[in-house]
Amino acid sequence: xxxxxxPVRTLLxxxxxxPILGTCIIPILPNGQIVLVRRxxxxxxxxxxGIVDWGEDxxxxxxxELAEETGLKLLQAGRLVGVYSTPNRDPRFHAVCVxxxxxxxxDFNVSDTDEILEVxxxxxxxxxxxxxxxxxxxxxxxxxxxxxxxx
Numbered sequence: 792x793x794x795x796x797x798p799v800r801t802l803l804x805x806x807x808x809x810p811i812l813g814t815c816i817i818p819i820l821p822n823g824q825i826v827l828v829r830r831x832x833x834x835x836x837x838x839x840x841g842i843v844d845w846g847e848d849x850x851x852x853x854x855x856e857l858a859e860e861t862g863l864k865l866l867q868a869g870r871l872v873g874v875y876s877t878p879n880r881d882p883r884f885h886a887v888c889v890x891x892x893x894x895x896x897x898d899f900n901v902s903d904t905d906e907i908l909e910v911x912x913x914x915x916x917x918x919x920x921x922x923x924x925x926x927x928x929x930x931x932x933x934x935x936x937x938x939x940x941x942x
Contacts, residue, residue, distance in 0.1 A: 810876065810885040814853045815840035815927065817872060817934050818863060818895040824912040825931075826895065827919070828860050831908050835924035838931075840888070841906075849889050857893065861910045862900025865893050873933050873940035880926045890930045 815838040818826040827836045839860040843852040854865040869892030876887040899910040913919070915935075920928050933940050 810878075810887045812843045813841055813881075813886050813888045814843060814849050814856060815875075815888050815890040815930060816853050816857050816865070816895075817869075817890065817892045817931065818857060818861065818865075819869070819892060820912055821894075821896060822912075824914055825918060826861055826863065826899075826910060826912050827923075828901075828910050829908040830924055831904075831906055833924055834908070836911075836919050836922050836927075837924040838890070838927045840890075842886075849891070853891060853893060857895065859903040860901060860907050861895075861897075862902070863895040863897040866896055867894040869893055871939055872930060873938070873942060875926055875930065875940075875942050877926070877942060882925075888926075888930075890934075892934060 817838060820826060826839065828839050830837050839857050840853070841856040843849065850868050853868065857863055857865050872890040872892060874887065874889055878885045880886065880888070901907045901910055918931065920931065
């Protein structure tokens with residue numbers, strides 16, 4: 792019986808134990824402010840973003856996640872800030888995050904109230920960098936440094 796389950800366990804491990812691909816958006820309003828969301832699960836501020844769905848590319852997923860979490864419209868995808876793949880960067884699972892800058896506009900409206908408590912625009916000098924979730928402080932540091940990183 793044990794030998795029968797070995798191939799099944801191996802197959803399940805191949806299918807289910809893979810990093811999840813996600814995206815983070817650094818949303819820049821026309822006035823230069825950066826938009827953050829407050830997460831429901833830990834109460835911390837975060838860059839908007841989430842998991843790339845089957846059939847989506849990074850920009851499409853970013854556009855969808857931005858709209859769901861903030862109500863904002865992605866006007867133009869900017870530069871790639873980085874690909875963040877450290878296994879413990881997300882406390883829930885191993886997630887690889889593609890982070891990009893985006894020019895955005897619109898009115899705040901959270902439709903994903905299961906995940907997001909609030910949306911707020913911050914001046915660059917007033918970002919709550921000591922209250923950020925995941926590795927978003929590093930992503931913002933890399934963004935402001937003009938870096939494109941593979942981490």
